[in-house]
Amino acid sequence: MSATFNHTIIASTDKHASARFYRELLEAAEAPSWGPFANIRLADGVLLQFAEPPAEIQPQHYAFLVDDELFDRAYARLRDEGIEHWADPRRTRPGETNTEHGGRGVYFPDPSGHGLEMITRPYL
Structure with a gap:
């Protein structure tokens, strides 16, 4: 296996x-x-x-590959719930998505401060 x-x-x-x-x-x-x-x-x-x-949480990064339909629904939830989001990991393009790597992507925090990313196409 x-x-x-x-x-x-x-x-x-x-x-x-x-x-x-x-x-x-x-x-x-x-x-x-x-x-x-x-x-x-x-x-x-x-x-x-x-x-x-029982310790301070160290922020991590988690990326999720989703299809275009789920991306649309999830992105609408982010906007509807007022969750800050960015087109880039350096947070220089607030309120946007990106079209890198032949798909779409967005970065945003989870409730505990981890950095999340949703992409519609894998990087490789």
Whole structure:
């Protein structure tokens, strides 16, 4: 069997709020939660587990490849909910999306301060 990505733990200030944010934005499925985790499952089976660590959260970057239709719906949610977003990772183009790499992309924060990115075409 070749290696595939199975799960990751995302540090959160409120694990339930973070799980809800990702689930609604990415239209992901709920997954059974246990112990310190609030879980969601992406369409490819990857499990995102949200936990509240007893330490300061260090911001991470998470990028999600989505189709054009989901991008449109998610981007509308970002705008409707007043979530700051940028066309670039340096945050010099606020309120915009980009058309790099043959698709569209946008950068925005999650409720715990992690940097998220949605793209419609993979970089490679």
